[in-house]
Amino acid sequence: xxxxxxxxxxxxxxxxxxxxxxxxxxxxxxxxxxxxxxxxxxxxxxxxxxxxxxxxxxxxxxxxxxxxxxxxxxxxxxxxxxxxxxxxxxxxxxxxxxxxxxxxxxxxxxxxxxxxxxxxxxxxxxxxxxxxxxxxxxxxxxxxxxxxxxxxxxxxxxxxxxxxxxxxxxxxxxxxxxxxxxxxxxxxxxxxxxxxxxxxxxxxxxxxxxxxxxxxxxxxxxxxxxxxxxxxxxxxxxxxxxxxxxxxxxxxxxxxxxxxxxxxxxxxxxxxxxxxxxxxxxxxxxxxxxxxxxxxxxxxxxxxxxxxxxxxxxxxxxxxxxxxxxxxxxxxxxxxxxxxxxxxxxxxxxxxxxxxxxxxxxxxxxxxxxxxxxxxxxxxxxxxxxxxxxxxx
Amino acid sequence: xxxxxxxxxxxxxxxxxxxxxxxxxxxxxxxxxxxxxxxxxxxxxxxxxxxxxxxxxxxxxxxxxxxxxxxx
Numbered sequence: 005x006x007x008x009x010x011x012x013x014x015x016x017x018x019x020x021x022x023x024x025x026x027x028x029x030x031x032x033x034x035x036x037x038x039x040x041x042x043x044x045x046x047x048x049x050x051x052x053x054x055x056x057x058x059x060x061x062x063x064x065x066x067x068x069x070x071x072x073x074x075x076x077x078x079x080x081x082x083x084x085x086x087x088x089x090x091x092x093x094x095x096x097x098x099x100x101x102x103x104x105x106x107x108x109x110x111x112x113x114x115x116x117x118x119x120x121x122x123x124x125x126x127x128x129x130x131x132x133x134x135x136x137x138x139x140x141x142x143x144x145x146x147x148x149x150x151x152x153x154x155x156x157x158x159x160x161x162x163x164x165x166x167x168x169x170x171x172x173x174x175x176x177x178x179x180x181x182x183x184x185x186x187x188x189x190x191x192x193x194x195x196x197x198x199x200x201x202x203x204x205x206x207x208x209x210x211x212x213x214x215x216x217x218x219x220x221x222x223x224x225x226x227x228x229x230x231x232x233x234x235x236x237x238x239x240x241x242x243x244x245x246x247x248x249x250x251x252x253x254x255x256x257x258x259x260x261x262x263x264x265x266x267x268x269x270x271x272x273x274x275x276x277x278x279x280x281x282x283x284x285x286x287x288x289x290x291x292x293x294x295x296x297x298x299x300x301x302x303x304x305x306x307x308x309x310x311x312x313x314x315x316x317x318x319x320x321x322x323x324x325x326x327x328x329x330x331x332x333x334x335x336x337x338x339x340x341x342x343x344x345x346x347x348x349x350x351x352x353x354x355x356x357x358x359x360x361x362x363x364x365x366x367x368x369x370x371x372x373x374x375x376x377x378x379x380x381x382x383x384x385x386x387x388x389x390x391x392x393x394x395x396x397x
Numbered sequence: 398x399x400x401x402x403x404x405x406x407x408x409x410x411x412x413x414x415x416x417x418x419x420x421x422x423x424x425x426x427x428x429x430x431x432x433x434x435x436x437x438x439x440x441x442x443x444x445x446x447x448x449x450x451x452x453x454x455x456x457x458x459x460x461x462x463x464x465x466x467x468x469x
Contacts, residue, residue, distance in 0.1 A: 060456075060457040060458050060459065061457065061458070062454065062464070062467060064454070067448055067449045068455070069422075069448070069455025069461055070455070070461070073457075074457065158457075159455070159457045159460070159461035160421065160460045160461040161461065198422065198445065198448070198455070199421075199422065199455060200421070200422040200426075200441075201423070202421075202423070202460075350421065350460055351459060351460050
């Protein structure tokens with residue numbers, strides 16, 4: 005089939021070893037005018053080195069303030085197929101598990117009303133459907149709703165929570181990440197669909213410190229599974245690892261706190277100095293298991309560099325039991341959101357607010373007791389609250 | 398305060414700020430709650446009815462706001 009537009013710059017992106025989004029859009033363009041005009045518009049943007057998208061505006065479905073991201077071309081007369089090219093976010097299930105029927109259902113609706121292009125999944129975690137027109141939005145919403153799907157979050161709202169596969173596929177999960185994610189989603193429906201915050205707020209839940217969902221770098225609230233007590237050691241299995249891996253170099257030598265050593269054939273761990281990073285457990289899964297009392301560490305404030313620079317999450321609760329009905333957790337979230345609402349500027353993420361007013365003020369206002377685990381850069385940045393008396397002395 | 402009366406207070410506030418300052422949901426809750434001496438949750442419930450009815454809508458311009466929908 006002949007191409008609607010010549011796209012020499014985009015064609016460059018089809019070369020090389022990796023799959024190309026251009027190739028996929030070209031396939032979609034064989035049966036979608038939207039996809040065909042998308043190629044023309046993007047080629048022009050590459051040529052002129054400027055975007056031809058306008059973002060946001062008045063677009064959505066009745067009653068909701070999120071789930072649809074308005075996108076328009078500023079040259080609709082040249083590319084009428086993408087005059088409107090709105091994104092629809094669908095709330096993804098915990099752990100991103102789907103049946104093939106469910107995916108077929110999503111794609112059939114999208115072929116009917118949209119460009120046929122999808123992004124599974126967007127960086128927030130939603131199932132992202134790219135490119136539809138304003139007049140189709142209510143029909144799309146009705147079709148998805150009638151099949152049990154819902155829109156995800158967008159704008160100044162709680163975003164669709166996401167998590168690692170947790171106990172569904174990973175024996176190292178210290179918490180039930182999928183149950184927690186589902187509970188947060190149901191508990192905060194209003195906060196997700198009716199934007200009421202200074203800016204976006206993301207929850208991401210990881211079963212352990214390996215953090216397969218990258219919550220520590222991407223979530224305003226990172227929930228990371230951990231344990232209390234000693235790491236469980238099977239010394240016979242430690243012996244089996246000898247010769248298969250270099251325990252000294254790959255495990256003991258890479259322990260960030262240097263809390264491990266070999267004593268003869270026995271692995272010895274100084275658990276009081278363990279930071280529960282999971283490195284040793286991931287390297288010797290048959291020999292080491294987490295301690296028996298399981299829960300989560302709560303961290304706050306990470307974000308990508310949008311309005312200001314990137315931030316990593318910061319420990320605010322070293323250990324919390326994350327078990328239904330999660331009362332202690334929800335009470336804390338309520339206090340944090342209230343504090344953010346009172347003190348945050350428009351488009352200021354919670355992490356930026358904490359950076360601006362200071363962590364001590366955050367802890368004092370929320371009546372959270374300081375703890376050594378809260379140091380931002382462990383073992384480099386001791387955390388003290390100096391009083392006037394201390395300074396005089 | 399009667400809910401219909403409260404809805405009118407909210408609508409009037411949004412209408413008065415149109416073209417001057419975009420209001421976030423939280424701006425409306427704080428202002429009406431303080432002015433009328435009622436709980437934010439009560440204001441929120443009335444606002445939700447206005448949005449569900451399409452009398453007010455959410456818009457996005459670098460942040461989410463509550464506005465009067467454009468005339469068709």
